[in-house]
Amino acid sequence: MNIGDSLESALRAIAANKLRSFLTMLGVVIGVGSVIAMIGIGEGTKRKSLENIEIMGTNMLTVVPNWMRGGRSMGAQAGATLRPEDVEDLKRFVPTINLISGGVQDRGVMVKFGNRSYNTTVLGCEPQMAIIRNATKMQAGRWFTAEDDAMLAEKAVLGWLVYDQLFDGENPIGATIKIKGRNYEVVGVVAYKGGSGWMNPDDQIYIPLQTAQRRLMGKVDRLDLISIQAMNTEFLPYTQARVEEVLAMKRRSAAGDELFRVFNQGEWIEQIQTQTRLLGFLLAGIASVSLLVGGIGIMNIMLVSVTERTREIGLRKAIGAKRGSILAQFLLESVVMCLSGGIIGILLGYAATLFVAGLLKVPPLISPQAVALAFGFSAMVGLFFGLYPALRASKLEPIEALRYE
Secondary structure, three states, X not given: OOHHHHHHHHHHHHXXXXXXXXXXXXXXXXXXXXXXXXXXXXXXXXXHHHHHHHOOOOOEEEEEEOOEEOOEEOHHHHOOOOXXXXXXXXXXXXXXXXXXXXXXXXXXXXXXXXXXXXXXXXXXXXXXXXXXXXXXXXXXXXXXXXXXXXXXXXXXXXXXXXXXXXXXXXXOOOOEEEEOOEEEEEEEEEOOOOOOOOOOOOOEEEXXXXXXHHHHOOOOOXXXXXXXXXXXXXXXXXXXXXXXXXXXXXXXXXXXXXXXXXXEHHHHHHHHHHHHXXXXXXXXXXXXXXXXXXXXXXXXXXXXXXXXXXXXXXXXXXXXXXXXXXXXXXXXXXXHHHHHXXXXXXXXXXXXXXXXXXXXXXXXXXXXXXXXXXXXXXXXXXXXXXXHHHHHHHOOOHHHHHHOO
């Protein structure tokens, strides 16, 4: 009896018990589908998170004040921990800085145009912030200029989402919007970047720094952040170290704590990659438990099948079937069920990835390696859990098997 005959016999045995075979495969279907879906959704979430950071620029440092240190807020005792003169000090003492801009901001500000209103973040900054934050591509108009900043001009550049909410396709250039009751002329709209979260660049209004400090927010002698662009990505670690050294000379509490924190965009990317990788392994491991359970179910059903077909096995051995033929038939039954379950699971996992990714608004990323891994794992489950029942069937003695009732 060759391998083709054994496969044909295995397929007939599976077809003879369609419902039982399907229920047996169900554990493998769920396991493979879960692995595919978890990996696809996890990779998509990772890609989306990285894109959200990269659209802000990959060689950027952000300095913020009043960071939590030692489990307590430093803000109450420190007051304004970043000041306009800090920007000048950093320009002077950190040679690897390419561009730098101080900034003040208010979140949850009500902005109005006509009878429309929208809550957003208003960021007062210098014109070079457009380059630092990779926001130079404009959908319409221009950025405000250094002259606008010096003259305390009430000009505004809108993020794409703010424009969409307030103008709904109308031409915004030259229009007047109200920010905290004051009139601002819209001079530009930044092109859509597709960000999300509290730092979404599409959900911001940019106005000149001096205007924001003196006319809108009353933060004349303080900054909420300092944004820095290094000369290139290779200089980021050195630039960060020098920025921390320069600021630490003046911005420390009485207890010696630093009253600022420097965020490195490159470090954020590395942290997200590490975290999402670990999360992906964890989710895939949890999903793999379903495959293990499915494999145990297959072993159980195959043992039942051997018991039910004891007389058949004895008869086949009595007329000359070899031990290897019996082993191959039952092993092939297990492998075929697992591979069939694996194929169905891959299709269901792909569909689930598309569905969940659509709900979460992340790109579905299903790599060929993940599909091959899940499919190969299902074949290994079939071999591993089908081997013992197949060996047990092949070792039955013909006379004892024929006597079995």
